[in-house]
Amino acid sequence: MPSPTDPGRPILEVKGLVKHYPVTQGVLLKREVGRVKAVDGVDLELRRGETLGVVGESGCGKSTLARLLLAAERPTSGTVRFDGQDVFALPRRELRALRRRIQIVLQDPYTSLNPRMTVGDIVGEPFEIHPEVAPKGERRAKVSELLELVGLDPGHVGRYPHQFSGGQRQRVGIARALALRPEVVVCDEPVSALDVSVQAQVMNLLAELQRELGLAYVFIAHDLAAVRHISDRVAVMYLGKVVETGGEAEIYDHPTHPYTQALLSAVPVPDPDAPAWAEQTMLEGDPPSPLNPPSGCRLRTRCWKAQDVCATDEPELVVREGSDHPSACHFAVGEEIAGTP
Ligand SMILES: Nc1ncnc2c1ncn2[C@@H]1O[C@H](COP(=O)(O)OP(=O)(O)OP(=O)(O)O)[C@@H](O)[C@H]1O
Ligand SMILES: [Mg+2]
Numbered sequence: 001m002p003s004p005t006d007p008g009r010p011i012l013e014v015k016g017l018v019k020h021y022p023v024t025q026g027v028l029l030k031r032e033v034g035r036v037k038a039v040d041g042v043d044l045e046l047r048r049g050e051t052l053g054v055v056g057e058s059g060c061g062k063s064t065l066a067r068l069l070l071a072a073e074r075p076t077s078g079t080v081r082f083d084g085q086d087v088f089a090l091p092r093r094e095l096r097a098l099r100r101r102i103q104i105v106l107q108d109p110y111t112s113l114n115p116r117m118t119v120g121d122i123v124g125e126p127f128e129i130h131p132e133v134a135p136k137g138e139r140r141a142k143v144s145e146l147l148e149l150v151g152l153d154p155g156h157v158g159r160y161p162h163q164f165s166g167g168q169r170q171r172v173g174i175a176r177a178l179a180l181r182p183e184v185v186v187c188d189e190p191v192s193a194l195d196v197s198v199q200a201q202v203m204n205l206l207a208e209l210q211r212e213l214g215l216a217y218v219f220i221a222h223d224l225a226a227v228r229h230i231s232d233r234v235a236v237m238y239l240g241k242v243v244e245t246g247g248e249a250e251i252y253d254h255p256t257h258p259y260t261q262a263l264l265s266a267v268p269v270p271d272p273d274a275p276a277w278a279e280q281t282m283l284e285g286d287p288p289s290p291l292n293p294p295s296g297c298r299l300r301t302r303c304w305k306a307q308d309v310c311a312t313d314e315p316e317l318v319v320r321e322g323s324d325h326p327s328a329c330h331f332a333v334g335e336e337i338a339g340t341p
Contacts, residue, residue: 012046017078038064040240051217053227056237103177107189109169113161120157126179146175167198239298246325256332
């Protein structure tokens with residue numbers, strides 16, 4: 001048995017994670033009439049210092065997954081292990097200690113910062129909650145250090161969020177996330193609300209901080225292009241499930257799941273050497289509701305490869321013949337024979 005601090009052990013291990021939200025009707029006697037299957041059986045691993053990109057369309061369960069990783073919500077079933085410890089089985093005190101080690105950066109720096117607090121108070125707030133990390137007398141200096149670390153002027157500690165640009169506000173959010181020296185940072189679409197011109201700056205900052213501080217990231221985004229640069233591995237989600245996962249090159253150069261292929265070919269590149277799948281991969285319509293996902297394979301209602309078996313048998317996320325990484329498609333094959341199920 002490896003010890004809980006075994007450096008070879010993944011820092012995060014997610015197994016069979018499920019989060020269903022009951023939908024109720026009636027005012028007094030709330031009757032459950034359905035369940036939103038926001039996260040529906042997810043397995044993931046994050047190693048120390050690496051970045052796992054998590055990608056999928058709006059509503060596929062990315063933010064719900066993020067909240068579960070942070071133990072901000074309890075799952076319907078399944079486990080999250082942080083450094084070997086079963087997060088949802090921990091006594092309150094130990095859970096509190098563990099929360100220091102995983103932090104989140106949210107999408108919208110406009111709504112996630114309290115407009116009535118100064119930037120210094122915002123960045124220093126985690127020390128109020130975890131006073132053991134920095135005694136009162138050291139907090140000012142720590143806040144200055146953090147501001148400097150994210151490229152902000154420590155002289156601006158007394159300013160309010162509205163006095164900063166979008167990119168600067170996201171730097172404030174990042175500084176606050178780093179205050180407690182976490183090992184894991186969940187970045188939930190941290191640049192998608194920013195002007196395109198500042199997105200790259202914030203991405204570069206996150207990459208630099210990762211190198212400098214040895215952080216591991218779960219990096220959530222809508223599209224694959226946004227995370228390629230920063231990801232070591234990628235998990236592609238569709239309607240609450242991971243449909244394909246693998247190393248960066250495996251996912252971008254040899255995608256085997258029709259959904260991954262569709263996401264990649266959504267960016268048209270006129271390339272005569274493009275693999276066969278790049279031409280035939282358009283998804284029809286919008287994703288179905290997670291309240292009532294299709295039977296069998298959830299993609300089948302939009303998939304050009306769908307056959308009868310897809311309606312009856314749910315494909316497992318396993319390594320398929322001709323490929324080297326897991327894919328949850330009955331017809332996932334290496335790209336040479338793609339399109340001939
Ligand atoms: N607290 C909640 N109660 C009920 N349903 C919820 C709750 N939180 C999320 N959902 C539902 O769960 C599904 C997944 O939502 P989630 O926010 O995790 O998706 P997402 O992938 O982060 O989407 P986006 O890309 O738009 O941020 C959605 O159908 C959403 O409406
Ligand atoms: Mg979200």
